[in-house]
Amino acid sequence: MRYEVIHPGSNALVQVHLDPYEHIQAQAGAMVSRSEAIQVIGTLTGGMWRSFKRSALGGESLFFQELKAENGAGEVMIAPAVPGDIKVLPVTGGQDYYVKNGSLLASFENVTIDTKMQKISRGLFSGAGLFVIHATGTGSIAVSAFGALIEVPVPAGQKYVVDNGHLVAWYGDMEYRIVRGGKSWISSVTSGEGLACEFTGPGKIWMQSRNPEAFGAWIKTFVPTGGGVSIF
Amino acid sequence: MTDELMRSDAPRSYQARFYRPNSGDFEVVSLRVEGHTLVTATINGDQNYELSDLNLELTGQEGDKIRLTHVPTGTSILCTDKHLLVDLQQHGGHGEIGRVAKKAHRELGSLPFRNAAIIWGIVGTIVATIAGLIFGYDPLVNLAMKNIPPSAEESIGKMYADDEKLDQKSEEWKRVDRIGKKLVSKLKNNPYKFRFYIEDKDEINAYAVPGGTIVVLSKLVKDAKSDDEIACVMGHEIGHVIHRDTLRRLMHTGGLGLTLAIISGGMISNEQIKAFIPALQKLESLNFSRTQEAAADKTGIRLTVLSGYDGAAMIEFFQRLEKDRPQILKDALAIMSDHPMSEDRIKMIRVENAKAKALMKQGKDPDLD
Numbered sequence: 272m273r274y275e276v277i278h279p280g281s282n283a284l285v286q287v288h289l290d291p292y293e294h295i296q297a298q299a300g301a302m303v304s305r306s307e308a309i310q311v312i313g314t315l316t317g318g319m320w321r322s323f324k325r326s327a328l329g330g331e332s333l334f335f336q337e338l339k340a341e342n343g344a345g346e347v348m349i350a351p352a353v354p355g356d357i358k359v360l361p362v363t364g365g366q367d368y369y370v371k372n373g374s375l376l377a378s379f380e381n382v383t384i385d386t387k388m389q390k391i392s393r394g395l396f397s398g399a400g401l402f403v404i405h406a407t408g409t410g411s412i413a414v415s416a417f418g419a420l421i422e423v424p425v426p427a428g429q430k431y432v433v434d435n436g437h438l439v440a441w442y443g444d445m446e447y448r449i450v451r452g453g454k455s456w457i458s459s460v461t462s463g464e465g466l467a468c469e470f471t472g473p474g475k476i477w478m479q480s481r482n483p484e485a486f487g488a489w490i491k492t493f494v495p496t497g498g499g500v501s502i503f
Numbered sequence: 504m505t506d507e508l509m510r511s512d513a514p515r516s517y518q519a520r521f522y523r524p525n526s527g528d529f530e531v532v533s534l535r536v537e538g539h540t541l542v543t544a545t546i547n548g549d550q551n552y553e554l555s556d557l558n559l560e561l562t563g564q565e566g567d568k569i570r571l572t573h574v575p576t577g578t579s580i581l582c583t584d585k586h587l588l589v590d591l592q593q594h595g596g597h598g599e600i601g602r603v604a605k606k607a608h609r610e611l612g613s614l615p616f617r618n619a620a621i622i623w624g625i626v627g628t629i630v631a632t633i634a635g636l637i638f639g640y641d642p643l644v645n646l647a648m649k650n651i652p653p654s655a656e657e658s659i660g661k662m663y664a665d666d667e668k669l670d671q672k673s674e675e676w677k678r679v680d681r682i683g684k685k686l687v688s689k690l691k692n693n694p695y696k697f698r699f700y701i702e703d704k705d706e707i708n709a710y711a712v713p714g715g716t717i718v719v720l721s722k723l724v725k726d727a728k729s730d731d732e733i734a735c736v737m738g739h740e741i742g743h744v745i746h747r748d749t750l751r752r753l754m755h756t757g758g759l760g761l762t763l764a765i766i767s768g769g770m771i772s773n774e775q776i777k778a779f780i781p782a783l784q785k786l787e788s789l790n791f792s793r794t795q796e797a798a799a800d801k802t803g804i805r806l807t808v809l810s811g812y813d814g815a816a817m818i819e820f821f822q823r824l825e826k827d828r829p830q831i832l833k834d835a836l837a838i839m840s841d842h843p844m845s846e847d848r849i850k851m852i853r854v855e856n857a858k859a860k861a862l863m864k865q866g867k868d869p870d871l872d
């Protein structure tokens with residue numbers, strides 16, 4: 272199996288070469304193209320229960336599609352919905368990753384993906400989203416960003432604060448707590464400074480240069496209102 | 504050590520992540536415990552660390568990672584295999600590391616129970632969603648309310664009280680605070696830590712924030728003819744707090760997502776908080792149901808009388824308010840407002856005031872629920 276990010280930057284996609292019978296997991300709907308040998312298998316990755324958890328609670332599509340080289344070697348290309356960069360991160364040495372919902376594009380080799388529900392352990396208002404994706408095992412994962420994808424190493428004992436909307440992925444070795452961006456909780460949320468995650472090293476964080484929530488709000492200012500209210 | 508002599512097999516090795524000081528990048532290493540040293544096998548050869556120089560703690564999002572810090576150099580080693588703790592326990596002996604390893608091993612042993620709790624949270628969410636579709640939204644709000652401890656309610660109150668427009672210094676504030684403290688001292692089994700504030704506003708009103716924060720508007724304090732009048736209003740707001748009325752209202756405004764997140768013990772997103780904040784900012788204009796208002800009146804008057812104030816002052820205060828209001832506004836309010844009509848309200852307050860006073864005379868306390 273070989274995989275690489277082509278056209279890195281705002282129009283990135285992942286190109287994967289599969290040897291016979293190899294397969295990858297990709298976010299449903301992320302497939303751009305495939306060669307004849309590649310089959311799309313709609314298996315419920317990780318079993319029915321896991322897929323259900325992901326779809327009902329994680330906001331992911333029901334299927335993390337399995338793309339398999341059933342009829343010989345082949346090639347497949349995958350891309351996220353939003354314009355932005357992609358990076359392939361190695362899953363090795365027992366290091367697990369947490370990925371913000373929707374930012375996990377694909378997993379390669381023996382990586383298990385599962386949905387983790389976050390607990391309100393630090394008060395009522397904690398939140399990078401209710402659910403995050405947890406990736407474990409050995410292999411690689413491809414994460415996608417809205418805009419550029421920035422990697423920040425944080426040495427042991429040091430702290431680093433990232434706005435919730437810009438957070439993409441982080442090492443499972445890290446611990447984080449929720450802090451506010453503005454003066455008060457109310458000003459944090461209304462001023463758009465939002466809530467932020469304060470990570471403690473050692474470990475690494477990946478963040479995106481654009482905040483999708485903020486971008487969505489900006490787009491909305493040009494759209495005539497009358498739309499429905501989202502309830503979940 | 505005897506058990507070391509008895510062991511003929513090679514020491515067990517563990518996969519670990521090795522972070523040099525000042526680096527967020529790791530190297531994959533193999534660890535083993537030999538005697539009183541921790542040996543890490545890296546690409547550049549073995550490196551030994553005295554067990555007594557290591558600091559052990561559990562870390563990571565789930566608290567399931569073993570982190571060893573070499574204190575003299577600041578090197579960090581992270582490992583997920585909990586058997587390492589058994590080795591450290593055996594070789595660390597009676598030292599600090601042995602003791603900490605034993606405790607950490609016990610903690611890790613209880614992790615599966617925590618994970619089970621998460622699964623139940625998910626099941627709960629699904630069941631609650633289905634219940635919501637069948638029975639509507641109110642039972643869900645009630646269920647969620649049960650899952651919000653007073654401490655969480657208090658954190659909402661603190662969010663609100665962060666706002667700089669609230670006064671907690673002036674002479675007027677001291678008066679309000681004194682009256683408030685006297686009232687809440689009479690509450691039995693009170694889980695809330697009450698805080699009183701004055702907000703500078705040209706309006707005769709007061710409102711309650713979840714978790715025991717009560718805000719009195721400055722004009723009310725200026726216009727009140729006695730402490731009794733202020734006490735009646737504050738007693739009413741305290742009633743809203745202990746009945747958790749504001750919280751209930753906010754839950755309705757916050758939407759299904761927030762409610763479900765609370766039921767399931769989940770995390771709440773910025774979007775959900777955003778939906779919630781406008782309501783929190785307009786707390787004073789939140790409308791309670793007539794039933795909620797009547798209940799707050801009842802508790803408020805009883806508490807006022809119990810604290811030695813005159814509950815009848817509420818009536819005088821009302822009547823003065825009514826006189827100040829233009830007729831057209833009165834009519835509009837009567838149609839729109841969920842507050843009980845003033846006539847009914849006055850009648851009820853009069854009855855409650857008399858009942859509470861009579862009970863007190865017999866040496867009994869009125870019921871505050």
Ligand SMILES: [Zn+2]
Binds near residue numbers: 796
């Ligand atoms: Zn009221």
